[in-house]
Amino acid sequence: MSRGNVARFWEWGRKIICVGRNYAEHARELRNELPTEPVLFLKPPTAYVKEGSPILVPHYSSTLHHEVELGVVVGRAGREIPQTSAMEHVAGYALCLDMTARDVQEQCKAKGLPWTLAKAFDTSCPVSDFIPKERIPDPAGVELWLRVNSVTRQRGSTAHMIFSVPYLISYISRVMALEEGDLILTGTPKGVGAVHEHDELQAGIEGVISMTFRVSKQAAVHN
Ligand SMILES: O=C([O-])CC(=O)C(=O)O
Numbered sequence: 289m290s291r292g293n294v295a296r297f298w299e300w301g302r303k304i305i306c307v308g309r310n311y312a313e314h315a316r317e318l319r320n321e322l323p324t325e326p327v328l329f330l331k332p333p334t335a336y337v338k339e340g341s342p343i344l345v346p347h348y349s350s351t352l353h354h355e356v357e358l359g360v361v362v363g364r365a366g367r368e369i370p371q372t373s374a375m376e377h378v379a380g381y382a383l384c385l386d387m388t389a390r391d392v393q394e395q396c397k398a399k400g401l402p403w404t405l406a407k408a409f410d411t412s413c414p415v416s417d418f419i420p421k422e423r424i425p426d427p428a429g430v431e432l433w434l435r436v437n438s439v440t441r442q443r444g445s446t447a448h449m450i451f452s453v454p455y456l457i458s459y460i461s462r463v464m465a466l467e468e469g470d471l472i473l474t475g476t477p478k479g480v481g482a483v484h485e486h487d488e489l490q491a492g493i494e495g496v497i498s499m500t501f502r503v504s505k506q507a508a509v510h511n
């Protein structure tokens with residue numbers, strides 16, 4: 289079955305693999321230890337949201353945080369990929385937000401539970417249009433920024449990642465097979481913070497792309 293062009297990766301239904309604590313200053317601002325190995329978690333493809341649709345605050349959270357991140361779109365499947373050929377598996381990039389129910393995440397951490405409720409809810413993965421690989425010759429050389437209601441909250445260079453994109457591809461592919469259309473979120477720089485209903489988020493990769501999203505409240509769930 290043809291899934292069409294990987295440039296519409298969010299329609300493919302593939303997995304979203306997220307890396308946490310990949311910038312020392314962000315690990316410190318949340319009082320986490322620096323990782324000696326990448327911290328991994330997943331979002332389902334139902335987390336995707338594109339410009340024009342709102343980011344929803346989950347009904348069970350009162351502290352929704354923004355995390356701006358560089359996303360890597362996988363263009364070629366592989367397992368146990370060596371670092372030296374890792375970039376051959378990259379089709380391109382996307383600007384991504386790893387929306388996080390921080391209050392719920394803190395509860396999960398305290399109880400030693402997985403982060404699914406905090407990280408994997410609907411609209412927890414806003415993404416930009418696909419950015420072809422040629423437009424970012426070095427994924428360790430881009431500047432990410434995020435503004436809330438025109439106030440800058442996050443600005444950071446991917447040069448400060450603890451684990452590089454080739455390292456992450458190699459590491460992840462030793463845990464789970466990478467497939468065409470998968471997206472890897474590479475972690476957020478410092479400056480994460482809360483957003484509320486009606487806020488406007490603008491994010492960008494300096495000189496490459498920008499995107500705008502609004503925040504809405506999820507309708508109350510009745511059972
Ligand atoms: O929730 C966290 O702080 C971990 C994470 O996703 C990141 O560092 O990007």
Ligand SMILES: [Mg+2]
Nearest residue numbers: 355386475476
């Ligand atoms: Mg993150």
